[in-house]
Amino acid sequence: MQGLKRALLQIWRLTYPYYVTREETQIRIWPFGTFRLQERWVALSMAVLVIGIEFAQVAINVRLSYFNRDWFNAIQSKDAVAFWALLFSVFCFWAAIYVGSAIIQYVIQSFLRIRWRAWMTRHYVDRWLGNDTHYRMGLTGARADNPDQRIADDIDQFTQTTQTLAISFLSAVSNLVSFSVILWNISAVFTVPGTDWHVPGFLVWGALIYSGLVTWLTHLIGRPLIRLNFEQQRREADFRFSLARLREYGEQVALLSGGAAERASLRDRFGALIANFYAIVDRRKRLSAFTVSYQQVNVVIPYILVAPYYFAGQIQLGMMTQTAGAFARVESTMSFFITFYVTLADYKAQVDRLTSFDAAMERAEAMRAQTRLVVAPGAGAALQVRDLALGLPDGRRIAAVRDLVLEPGETTLLTGPSGSGKSTLFRALAGIWPFGEGTVRTPAGATLMLLPQRPYLPMGTLRMAATYPDASGRHDDAAIREALEAARLPHLVTRLDEEAPWAQTLSLGEQQRLAIARALLAKPDWLFLDEATAAVDEPTEAALYRMLRQRLPGTTLVSIGHRSTLDAFHQRRLDMTPRHDGVFVPTDLRTPVAAQ
Template sequence: MSASLDWAHEWLTSLIWTGKAFAITVIVFTVVVALLARYTHWGRQFRRIGFPYFRPGRSWVSWRPLLTLALMLWLTALAVRLSLLFTFVNNDFITALQKLDSTAFWYAIAIAGVLMAVVVVISLLGTLINETFVIQWQVWLTDHMVADWLKGSAHHRGRFVTAPVDNPDQRIQEDIASFVTQTHWLAMGAVDAALSLVSFTALLWGLSGPLSVVGREIPHAMVFLVYLYVVVASVLAFRTGRPLIRLNFLGEGLGASFRYALVRLRDNSEDIAFYRGEDAERMTLAARFAAVIQNRWAIVFRSLKLQGVNDTATQVATVFPFVIQAPRLFAGAITLGDITQTGQAFDSVQESLSFFRNSYEAFAAYRATLDRLTGLLEANKQSRALPSLTAADHPDALEIEDLTVRRPDGRPLIGGLSLSLNPGQALLIKGASGSGKTTLLRSLANLWPHAQGSVWRPTDGHTLFLTQRPYLPLGTLRTALAYPQRAHRMDDEQVPQVLHSVHLGHLADRLDDETDWSRILSPGEQQRLGFARILLSRPRLAFLDEATSALDEGLEHALYTLTHDELPECMLVSVGHRSTLNTLHTHHLQLLGAGRWSMAESPQPTAASRRPAPAGSGQALAQTKK
């Protein structure tokens, strides 16, 4: 009995075959990706998210993604060739068993052993390369998406766009991982399916014989029947599974909404406990979770229908080739090895054609992931396109010219505000609740899109905004004190002194403790830490929004005095209600509502304001606008 292939020279034949298959695969893969990216909606979404990673630059490192992708395509072609060779080995030893040829049998087993060893090595190498590719792409894309989200304060201004996105944190943390994993699985699976389809169709063409249907003979009927069979099954699967795209997208949003409610409960647990609001919170959580479960059941029932179509098609396919080839075996036209190889080839063709049908549920989830990631990118883009103030650097003054601030509905909060503040001077902004005090600070920071005018102030890290409850980042206390600068830039000897000066000396020994300081420190301690941040960063301009609301009047006076003494040239802009703040500021801005405001110098200027102003400085304003 002769072997089905010349195994002594098959290694060279297979290398040549793999090289040709790889070259054709690269060309076809490039053309298909380009066409999908141009003519399909989801392809254009993928181009926006994924293409930048593969764009090569001048350094060789920038070519690594493309080179890794090419290596994965080559390994896929090699794996298909090995699968094809296994069918010939299987044919040989099944036929050897049928003919009781022990020599041919053990020779086939030896060839199978060599192939299995090669498959193991290729499998391990492929797993390492594939996982490396996925991890590196996820790292790059996460950094890219985070940078885009932070650019131009899109993480904050995004709430003002026409359709704000929900849960950007989940989109960055979960959806990026899903996108990378699903893209790799679908792309490599499609390539493997296409290569297997072409390779095993050629094999099946040679193995299949004619079939008489209603008196007419169809040559190579097995090939036509398997294609017709899978096309019909795929059409049914696509029609059945299409609603899963919308259901998966909805499920991501509902799950994120429920998780956000849980996080809010955790973050506000003390307030909820004071209110005895556990029952109300439980009802809220139950309502949101009910929506999650309702959508989950919809996915289950739709998935059952899709699984029923796929399982039926798969089960029928297991016996189909044997039913067709059995008459030829009984007639002696083919061997038992041939019919076994026919079954393997049929299964491979059927599985390759069925890849897209069986992957429809995964593709539906992938489409939802694309929608969520592109939605975040689009919201970031829209937030950066929102109106903003004309801002420029002025290292030694704060100058505001014709600033108008409006509510989102267009009603004026502040109209035509113009003022100038020089080094050492301090401005107190007062007014009734809702008059626009905090909104004015947001506008000066370019965070409020409903404002127009011009602002000149120190930039490049020389301006510090201090909110009512200072933001404390994750990490050590030293990191919180230095924020937004790096902790290693601080003077280790100065930090304990500053902590003692703001009455936080008991924390001097805990600078390198890493914990959630926003939960450890009281509101008053957090506000004192904010003043320590000012003393350490030494800004030229500091905005303080109710920065002493949790402190008693004596401590408030001590901290402002300390700031004036330590930073005599620093300009302060404060928002507050207490009358005790009046004597701590050189100028007062009273917001009167409906766009009206008044501006005046303090009748009792601080010691800092009595220092002579630098030569060429502007005059302080004393005016009222009605």
């Protein structure tokens, strides 16, 4: 019972935000024109219409139940006039209304699902990418594997399955109430077959006991499917991600002759996927054997229960078929859990995945809110660091900066051994590193840009890659070509509209030069280069630094690098040196060669 309450609460938390959102949207209703409404009113209106149509269809089925009784009575009595009158005046009329309402319900339900999925997708993408939550989730070690699948697949399946189950459940409840009344009234005078015992509503109680027993047995057989389905989705996503990652790093794998190792890894992952799938097949085989047998028995059970009363002359053929139909309706609605067991098992896995994704984002957001590392604009033009202590996710302290001031216009080189916290310090200055404490005051009104060692290249055209993350289109083709030529990429200037997997097409050195072209287009006030030219040769690196000084005279450069040749292009040098406790601190040095 506790598990059911927890599952319902999870579903509520995932569903509730959409139906109370105050976001405005624009809808067009023919022939009334276009309106602006809050999305919640659109969602609630469509949900009410879908539910209302479902209840109307139940009422039509109740009416057709009485038609069925009268029609079979006419057949038994060989009353041709009543037979044809009932067919055309009752059945055809209500059947046409049922078909028309089903089409309208499908259209409204589809529009509701599309809008709900679109809203949830925007909501999750905004949360995931907002305030660098996606980055912090990777630092927390939170259980949120394959966010692409959760946003693309799980949201789609969640909205679809929630709608299907909700409508089916409401239909089951309304059918249960309506046909239980019919069944109770019909069996009011029945006795238990073979006895003189009179049990009010005998057939209703029989349907309840029968379906309850079968539901319990179904749950015992199918319960492991919830865990197996969750595991299958995770293993499918892991295998798909491994293939995508292999495509991304195909060159590196080939250079290391890693084909055999990758084949072994893929075989292991796919083998685990197949093993779990066989476990699902085995469990579903048992469940299917039980449920299919149960469904076959259901065809005759109602007639077996009612037959003694028909053969005894207590009821006519029409009432027999109506009773059997009502019993089947009541029993099937009570067996809702059995009918949708496999669907419910899949649904529970979807809910768990979205809930764990939510929880991971909440932990990442809480990490940002609780961090004692403050990065905020200062009052002056310098970048100031006070009492900064940087740690790692496991709690170890890595670097400390007691008092550091970087003046505008003063080029600075940060050096030190690997693992001394250089890149971590840059992340802290950029405001994305959550593990630490202290204060960073960025220059008032200044724009900052950080170029990592391995640039991110989005999918799309080369123009998109060159101007990323600026999507405003303010850079014309001439400016982009000029930036590419200045970054020593003249062979790319004719390929601006070409779409390609640029992260695989370009070498790392070309990718780094493309990032330099971005900086030329962005013209930031402060440019941080985290070994951003480490993959190019020294003469090209020197040419790039000279070009940056010429084309961005108002930009302050701060670099991380290991090559001694970089000294010539920086006026100041900070070297990360270890203290007695192993924590690295920046030591201020001056290079003997003036910056060029």
